[in-house]
Amino acid sequence: MNSCTDSELFHPPYPTPTPTPTPSTKRKLDELIDDSFPLTRMRKDQFTPSSSSAPPRGQVQFFVRVFSGKTLVLLFDQNDTVFDVHDRILSITGIPIIEQRLIYNGKQLQLEKTLSECRLVNDANLQLVGRMRSTGHPQAWQLLVDMVGLVFSLCQSGPNSSYNSSYGMECESNNSLINNLISKFLSMTRQHSDREQSVGHLGIFLTSLAPLALVTLYRSSFSGNRAIAEEAVKHFVNSSRNTLSKGAYVLCAPIVLEFCNLLSNGVGTGDGLYVFCRSTLGGMVGENGSGDQGFGRVEVKDLINVRELFQFVSELAGKLSNGLVASMGSELLAGVSSVDVGDFSSFLYAVRNGINPKLLARSRAKFPVPNGDNSECYSDIRYGEQIGFLHGVFKDLLGKMETCLEKLEGRLAVMEKENLKLLSFKWNQYLAILKELNSVATMFEGAEELFWGTLKQREVSLCYLIVNSAKRTDDHKWILAHKEVTNFEARRHLVMMMFPDVKDEYDELHEMLIDRLQLLAESFAYIGRAEPESLHGGIFMEFKNEEATGPGVLREWFFLVCQEIFNPQNALFVSCPNDRRRFFPNPASKVDPLHLEYFSFSGRVIALALMHKIQVGIVFDRVFFVQLAGKNVSLEDICDADPYLYNSCRKILELDAEVVDQDALGLTFVREINELGTRKVVELCAGGKNISVTSKNRKEYVNLLVQHSFVTSIADQMAHFTKGFADIMNSADTKNRALLQKSFFESINLEDFDWMLHGSESVISVEDWKAHTEYDGFKETDPQICWFWKIVAKMSPEQRKVLLFFWTSIKYLPVEGFRGLASPLYIYRTLESPDRLPSSHTCFYRLCFPPYPSKKIMQDRLRIITREDVGCSFGTW
Structure with a gap:
């Protein structure tokens, strides 16, 4: 890193507007002191050039201190009155006598008293203050x-x-x-x-x-x-x-x-x-304002001129610039102060709020970038100097941030090599600074492109900062709106903070006791009918007539209940013909009178599974995901959900126009549906039966057909699922929950959601499994451990899933593999007889078995527990 001089370090390389003193301060100081008046304005016999010189007999020399810190040296006769002193101060400063008040020994001197009566001693110190004026608030x-x-x-x-x-x-x-x-x-x-x-x-x-x-x-x-x-x-x-x-x-x-x-x-x-x-002032100006009955809305910008706030923006921009430079250096140097960043954000908000109305008045979307060719481009704009200053702040801080992110990437390479995960305190304000730079970038032409292009180049360090320093209380909308500059891990971290924290305290958990034979119905009663707030802390789960409790049992319940919810036999969801893992709401779900309530329940369960970070092996089809994000469904979105309809619509759009206009297709704006075994014709628009499909309206026909098939027909189901999902979001306000639900799906890709909900689609790696397993009572070189891994290596992919589920109640690993689990897995040695089957403590990822005398015996025991009907309900706790 290049060293910098003191002048470089403490003076930002952008123009700084001249701070404007507050009107009240300037007025008072102008009234109290005029730097231009010389002491020779006093009469010669009333001025003593040195306080050590004795005044003539019968006279008293004293000092009158004014608020600027300057002192008047006055000489009066003992028999002169206080009024005479006030009059002299008037002749020097211009302050009316009625506005003056002299304090001596903590008391106000009365006008009619003589200096002798006031016991004013030689070299006394007096203080000039403002006199109480005529007012409607005399007590104040x-x-x-x-x-x-x-x-x-x-x-x-x-x-x-x-x-x-x-x-x-x-x-x-x-x-x-x-x-x-x-x-x-x-x-x-x-x-x-x-x-x-x-x-x-x-x-x-x-x-x-x-x-x-x-x-x-x-x-x-x-x-x-x-x-x-x-x-x-x-x-x-x-x-x-x-x-x-x-x-x-x-x-x-x-x-x-x-x-x-x-x-x-x-x-x-x-x-x-x-x-x-x-x-404190930053907190006042950083809000939109507030009001009360009788006050109306009180805006700080109506009380303080915008120019008066630029002195703070200038000061803080300089401190942030210096802090970024310091954070690039030695580990001993401090980084950026969180207080400075918070104040910078507040004052910058107030400044932008005060300037932007002027921008809109000019009917211009953004300000041009000031440069040598258009340096006068703001000359006709109010606050033009300040606008140019803001662009200078943006360029300086963005340049330093880019250097910081580049250096951070170098540090990350070293940290990865040495297997470290320590986030330096010097970096924890980088995201907050970037957020403010983004807000400034929105004001200038081309600045947003420059800003996001810079972050895309530094995606590695940006994503590291997001995962390691983004807090639940922060505003992340600015990042989520540009998800292309982030990776899956960063996006997942941001959207997961939209859910409440899972609590460990037992008294805050929602308790459930479920009969396996009535799994769906009883789960519906416990989850679907509960108050949303009761589900925000977490869940305590037990199966009837079973001793096992804890996180392992909860993971098992999530997996099993999701299998039931998306079981086609329950008619709630339909799987895609081209990908049976993918589901979307069933338009014919109303065969069950409670189907809408079950969709609300389903939304809650999926949100809770995400909140508890449990992969359930289910994925949504694109037509489902797109609507959850509040977007329109297009023809390309239905290719997996209904490949027959998709191909038919493509052919209609690709047919020669003359063929379509000759009514060779014989189509009108209607759709035939099968409802509970009865075929029914539905018009796609008013009078659709009488409107033929032509080359001119075929795009509209295809769009209406897609909308009716995958939007209109499942609108009620979507509304209830969305409401159920929103119930779990991290907000006490129902409206905010709905906004968070939409933001959640807007902020991620379908592939992200697949990885979060389904988990890894890769075959379980035995080497990765082995690398994340530890031993208690066994050593890695013991024959039983060597046999175990050889047996697992020869298992089918499905057998490995069953073994993993038996061991941990996890059938689908996170996308990171075993590294993504909360802790390593453990193999424990027991003292039981070799004829006993292995057991597990799923809460703690423990697999327990005795030292089997041979590989064949161990293989037989493992074959039993990897049977689907055994491995899914054999863990103890």
């Missing part, structure tokens, strides 16, 4: 006046000073007093039921300069003062969130922005309190 003003006075008293005198507030709380500790005043202020805010009143009330917090006072205290040299200020700022933020309604809380965004700007300028962007306030 008084609260904040007291708080600001106390804060500046602490700034001057240290954390042990006291302040006589008008609320009589002198005995309280300073931090408790400040927090109590803040709590009272917010309680008053909560009493306002409309937006206008709340805005006016919260505005006092800014007008009184309370944020500036608290930040000034936070910058104090006293550690105690710093702690008091930090607690007060966090108290305001947290109490606002917990005390106020959602609408009123959003109105606090300008105040939090003021804290951010003051802290950024005062202590820097690396300070903990600044990061806390920045994250």
